[in-house]
Amino acid sequence: MAADQLSRVFAALADPTRRDMVARLAVGDATVGELADPYDVSVQAVSKHVKVLTDAGLVSQTKDAQRRPCHLEAEVFDLMTKWIERYRQQAQERYDRLDAVLAEMRDDERPTKHRNRKQGAAS
16 A cells, blocks of 8 residues: 555544444445435535545445445555554564563562572571
8 A cells, every 4th residue: 555545544534524434334335325314414525525535545436327335445444454553563562572671670670689688687
């Protein structure tokens, strides 16, 4: 996925109305009119949202007689997931290394305290 397409996808999903539309399209295809139903905005405004989603590659429209249903393009989410997972995995590896260092520091600290107690008892 090109970096600018990834930017378009995240920008498209930054809007809560578009995220809601994506969630509804995950359940099934819908026309622009059907997508517009729950909102207090014009069909034209919803069409603009659909265009942003389409330009980002998240949604496609097909002709079905008189209808033009919107369809969610799920493979875009697979690509986004791979991008996100790469950075999540790197962050997890850093946390794992930090945990190992902290555990080593705790292990190094324990014998010192134990020796100090023995030395204090012998004196």
